Amino acid sequence: MNTAVYSDITCEVLGPVVRISHNRPDRRNAEGSKLLDELDHALSWAGAEDSVRVVIVGGVGDHFSAGHDVKEATGRPDVVELRYAYEEKRYLGYCLRLWDFPKPTIAQVQGACISGGFMVANMCDLVVAADDAFFCDPVCGTLAAAATEVLVHPWVLGLRAAKDFLYTGRKMYADEALRMGMVNRVYARAELERETLALAVDIAKAPPFAMKMLKRSLNRTADMQGFRNAIQAHFDTHELCHTTQEYKDVRALGLGATIARTKEMAASS
Numbered sequence: 001m002n003t004a005v006y007s008d009i010t011c012e013v014l015g016p017v018v019r020i021s022h023n024r025p026d027r028r029n030a031e032g033s034k035l036l037d038e039l040d041h042a043l044s045w046a047g048a049e050d051s052v053r054v055v056i057v058g059g060v061g062d063h064f065s066a067g068h069d070v071k072e073a074t075g076r077p078d079v080v081e082l083r084y085a086y087e088e089k090r091y092l093g094y095c096l097r098l099w100d101f102p103k104p105t106i107a108q109v110q111g112a113c114i115s116g117g118f119m120v121a122n123m124c125d126l127v128v129a130a131d132d133a134f135f136c137d138p139v140c141g142t143l144a145a146a147a148t149e150v151l152v153h154p155w156v157l158g159l160r161a162a163k164d165f166l167y168t169g170r171k172m173y174a175d176e177a178l179r180m181g182m183v184n185r186v187y188a189r190a191e192l193e194r195e196t197l198a199l200a201v202d203i204a205k206a207p208p209f210a211m212k213m214l215k216r217s218l219n220r221t222a223d224m225q226g227f228r229n230a231i232q233a234h235f236d237t238h239e240l241c242h243t244t245q246e247y248k249d250v251r252a253l254g255l256g257a258t259i260a261r262t263k264e265m266a267a268s269s
């Protein structure tokens with residue numbers, strides 16, 4: 001049993017399935033350090049608990065997540081060493097732990113799934129989306145950064161489509177994401193939770209050791225093609241961008257401007 005008390009996530013045990021949800025709907029589920037620490041804590045518990053067979057990662061409210069909490073981020077010191085340590089732990093480290101999670105994971109996505117939040121969803125094995133879900137990662141244009149810290153897009157979209165998507169920073173709606181193979185299934189918004197849980201319960205019937213080995217082999221297939229090295233190399237490239245004048249200029253514009261630019265870029269075709 002998980003007796004931890006969380007504020008920024010919810011953690012529900014649903015038979016053999018645990019649903020862990022971002023829970024800051026008033027901030028559009030922006031991921032601050034508390035939320036990320038709680039998410040990682042709940043995942044560690046679920047990974048070690050024998051009765052848990054599948055984990056769903058979701059979001060309470062209208063949106064999966066608006067990405068990093070940019071308000072919190074602008075309050076942190078702009079010092080390379082401190083930023084690197086923070087991002088290596090909470091972005092790269094937590095994401096790789098989710099990627100390596102020993103049981104199947106499903107992202108359950110409705111509404112906005114933006115940049116940092118998208119990165120978390122992309123670390124899950126499967127993505128199930130509501131018909132109102134949209135995905136975007138416009139941070140090259142909005143924050144002068146080479147995409148989010150963990151660059152999964154070429155692996156789940158293909159190289160050419162990832163370039164189109166990231167160069168424009170546009171929105172991709174659930175139906176296109178399904179066609180592109182970036183999401184597995186799309187349901188009407190009212191059915192998302194029920195259908196995702198039904199899928200999780202179905203997967204949970206498999207023998208757990210065999211499932212763990214199956215996931216390990218599938219992930220190793222990606223590793224043998226360079227997945228982990230590419231992810232780690234991109235992280236350093238991303239961090240380099242935080243030292244530039246371009247970055248300092250956009251950071252000085254503040255939170256409101258970042259959100260406004262994100263909305264503007266997301267609206268472009």
Ligand SMILES: C/C=C/C(=O)SCCNC(=O)CCNC(=O)[C@H](O)C(C)(C)COP(=O)(O)OP(=O)(O)OC[C@H]1O[C@@H](n2cnc3c(N)ncnc32)[C@H](O)[C@@H]1OP(=O)(O)O
Pocket residue numbers: 026027028030031063065066067068069070071072112114115116117139143145147148149258259262263
């Ligand atoms: C490498 C970098 C990675 C990153 O992840 S950087 C972050 C990228 N994300 C963004 O730039 C933010 C994107 N947010 C949006 O586009 C919109 O939001 C939504 C489409 C998700 C929702 O739009 P709507 O329903 O009109 O809500 P609203 O009025 O924009 O926001 C409601 C409250 O939520 C706060 N908020 C939204 N996103 C963030 C965020 N990412 N970090 C911190 N706060 C956020 C706002 O400021 C506001 O707050 P108040 O009610 O006090 O005015």
